[in-house]
Amino acid sequence: MSEIVLSVEKVVKQFTGLRAVGGADGLSFSVRRGDFLGLIGPNGAGKSTTFNLISGVLKPTEGKVSLNGTDLSGLRAQEIAGMGLGRTFQTPRAFPSLGVLDNIMVGAQNPNEGPITALLGSWRGGDAKLRERAESSLERVGLIDRRHDLVANLSGGELRMLEVARQLIRAPRILLLDEPTAGVDPSLQVRLTGLLRDLHEAGTTLIVVEHNLTFLFDLADRIVVLQNGGLLAEGEPEAVRRDPVVVSAYLGSENEA
Amino acid sequence: MTFSSLILTTLTFGAMFSVLTLSLNLQYARGGMINFGTVAYFASGAYAYAIFTQDPPSGLDQYAFGLGLPWYVGFLAAGVASLLFALITGWPTLRLRGEYLALTTFAFAEVLHSFLLNERRIGNGSVGLSNVERPDPALIGVNDMLAYAIAAVALMLMTAFFFHRLLNSPFGRTVDAVHDDETAAQAIGKDGARIRLQVFVLSAIPIGFAGALYAMITTLVAPAMFTAELTFFVWIALALGGQKTILGAILGTLALVFFQEAVGAIPFESVRAAQIAASVEEVVTGILFIIVLRWQPWERFSRRTKA
């Protein structure tokens, strides 16, 4: 079995008057290299907050998160991103000042993005290569035809895919996606399924929050179920699907809906 | 004042202050930073220029340093002084967002002002440093006024070119990303505070050069020349021109300087008439300001020329 790359240990996140993550004695789970983990739970269960705690957007009130054995407590979000962690947001966050292609190019780790290089003008060759990489990222998420568009002209689903493409160009070793299929039309969803399979096969560690359980249970190796900020259940998709606790707390109501 | 000298004065001061407007434009419109201490970077440049070029103290002089170096050394020192002041003031504050930065930059400028006023060993206190050295305009075979108009326009164009080059690059792309959404930018590994500091410090350099030019033109640097009024003047010019384009910032500044110079050039029969004119000028400036903010003609114009 491969080694643990991410571990969440007894993490609690307290907002004023609300324990968003933590449950009874802190949230703990771990992810092994190359795992495809599905993270599910009813609205407000703490899934997005968990992503924010892992990626450094928020700091835990208690407990700690480690990536490749490094305690992330003292690190800022951009430093954690620099360690090879990528993430998307539940509400898509494109950069409206930039066109579609620039939105992807800016995602790359770029040795030519300093001000001195800008003044010397020595970035053009590197940028041409970057453009090709950005185009191939857009190709992978099915947005290549929109590359000259403004982000204002993209639909909600397309913005989601834009954000995925912006992470792809960075080639993260661990990628967190928050509800990637929400508002995404079926043809792009099929493409996303293929893309996630490819990433999984290439060894990228994936954690995906998703309400579309058919989509997720097909792809994930393992499922973590959250409820009220605590761990409700954990296991292989089939086992979780049949777990009576999960069925009554979550899947039951979901199936009726 | 003749019409041609009015035009020349407008061009000189308009171009010189445009350098400040362009810098503010970069800091605010592209970097999201509100700098209410602009005058301090300008003053750092002016004082650095004077100190580097003036002769060592003698007689009644209270200042301690006069390096007696050539004007071009002083000019470079002005850019460096402004850069250093931006580094010192930006480092602790650029993690803060907009409003806090406005307050701290304003405070830093006030501190510098009172330091220059009270610490006589630097700039001779309230008297300031007079007879500031300057290159001989005869060098390029024209008279003083024309020479400084040319110098100011050249500095303005170089600043515009420098900023344009800075922003139309991968660096500019990252600056825009951080400004649009810092959290999303961090998720792709961009350090927002660091990038803001880079923008802040780089945009301060031309302000320092403009300060040196100001010292050359007036041949005097004194605390009274560097008050918060100057900061607000530049902000008004920026608002007039619209924040979107380089051309807008320049046109806004030229218009404001022209208006002030033109009113100042009207001959008055009595002191009373001049006093009335001065208060009328303020009222008219205010009205003009409101009109321009409402219709933003410069911004429309510059957008049309850009398209």
Ligand SMILES: Nc1ncnc2c1ncn2[C@@H]1O[C@H](COP(=O)(O)OP(=O)(O)O)[C@@H](O)[C@H]1O
């Ligand atoms: N920044 C915040 N401040 C206060 N409460 C928050 C904040 N972010 C999330 N919450 C609350 O924390 C709980 C968990 O939210 P979230 O993690 O977004 O849930 P999920 O993604 O599972 O739907 C919710 O009750 C939400 O209202």
Ligand SMILES: [Mg+2]
């Ligand atoms: Mg959520």
